[in-house]
Amino acid sequence: MAFKTILTVVGTETGDADLKLAADLCEEVNAHLSVLVMALAAPPPIGEYAAVVSEAWLEERQADEEKLKARTEAVSASIASRAISTDISSTYAEIASADEAVGRRAHYADLIVAGPDLLAAGTLKEKVIEGALFSSGKPLLLVPAGSTATLNPKRIMVAWDSRFEASRAVHEARPLLAAAQEVRLVLVDPTTGEFQQGGEPGADAAAYLARHGAKVTVDRLPREGGSVGDVLRRHAVDTTADMLVMGAYGHSRLRERIFGGVTRSMLEEPPLPILLAR
Incomplete structure (x- = not known):
C-alpha cells in the first residue's frame, strides 16, 4: 500500500474523533x-487602541499556548495504547501562515486525513485544506460525519475531466484503484476533440487505469441543467460508491470563491469520503 505515513491535524477545541x-x-x-x-x-491589536489592549492580547496568547501544551499531552495519552508507530508535534501558528505550516508538516506524509471534527472547525478547517492542497503536494482525504472511512474501498468513483488536477488525483489513488472491485470513471457533459477529451471521452484514462490493474467502467452523464457537483453526488449514491477521487481547484482559488465550483461544493458538503489532489 502506498500510504505509509498518514497525517491528521487536530485543534485545541476539537474532539478525538479525527x-x-x-x-x-x-x-x-x-x-x-x-x-x-x-x-x-x-x-x-492595531490602531489607536493597540496600547490599551496589548496586555490582554498577550495574556490571551499565553493562555492559548498553555491550552496547546495541554492538548498535545492529551493527544499523546490518547494514542499511547494504539498498536501503531506515531509522532506528535504542535504549532502555535499565525492565521496568515497556518496553511504553510500544515503544508510543511505534510511534506513528510503520504496522505492528509480531515475527519468530521476538522470539517466542522471553521477557520482551522480552511487553513488545513488550503495547506494540504496548495502547499504540500500530497493528497487529502475528506471524511464527513456518518460515513465509513477505509483505505481499502471496494467501489470507487473517479470524477474525470481530462485536466491536470484530475490526472494528479488519479495518480495518487492508483493503488486504491487497482485494488478496488469496481472503478467508475465519471464524465459530466464531456466534450470531444483533440484539445478537449479526445474522440471517445474517458477511453484513454480508462485504458491507463486498466494497465494498472483497475476494473474500469466509463460513465458519461448529462448535466441536465444541474450542477456538476449535484450530478456527482447523485451518481455516487446510485452506485453505492465508497470513495470519490477528484482533482481540486481546476480554476484559481479566487475564481472558485467568487463563483463557486465543484471543489468548493464538495468541500462544503462532502457526500462521502473524497480523495482530493491537485
Whole structure:
C-alpha cells in the first residue's frame, strides 16, 4: 500500500474523533500516524487602541499556548495504547501562515486525513485544506460525519475531466484503484476533440487505469441543467460508491470563491469520503 505515513491535524477545541479515525486507518494499512496539534494565534491589536489592549492580547496568547501544551499531552495519552508507530508535534501558528505550516508538516506524509471534527472547525478547517492542497503536494482525504472511512474501498468513483488536477488525483489513488472491485470513471457533459477529451471521452484514462490493474467502467452523464457537483453526488449514491477521487481547484482559488465550483461544493458538503489532489 502506498500510504505509509498518514497525517491528521487536530485543534485545541476539537474532539478525538479525527484522531481515532486516522489511527484506525493506520492500523488498516500498517501505516505510521503523524499528528499535528495546531492552535491559531489571535491577530495583534492595531490602531489607536493597540496600547490599551496589548496586555490582554498577550495574556490571551499565553493562555492559548498553555491550552496547546495541554492538548498535545492529551493527544499523546490518547494514542499511547494504539498498536501503531506515531509522532506528535504542535504549532502555535499565525492565521496568515497556518496553511504553510500544515503544508510543511505534510511534506513528510503520504496522505492528509480531515475527519468530521476538522470539517466542522471553521477557520482551522480552511487553513488545513488550503495547506494540504496548495502547499504540500500530497493528497487529502475528506471524511464527513456518518460515513465509513477505509483505505481499502471496494467501489470507487473517479470524477474525470481530462485536466491536470484530475490526472494528479488519479495518480495518487492508483493503488486504491487497482485494488478496488469496481472503478467508475465519471464524465459530466464531456466534450470531444483533440484539445478537449479526445474522440471517445474517458477511453484513454480508462485504458491507463486498466494497465494498472483497475476494473474500469466509463460513465458519461448529462448535466441536465444541474450542477456538476449535484450530478456527482447523485451518481455516487446510485452506485453505492465508497470513495470519490477528484482533482481540486481546476480554476484559481479566487475564481472558485467568487463563483463557486465543484471543489468548493464538495468541500462544503462532502457526500462521502473524497480523495482530493491537485
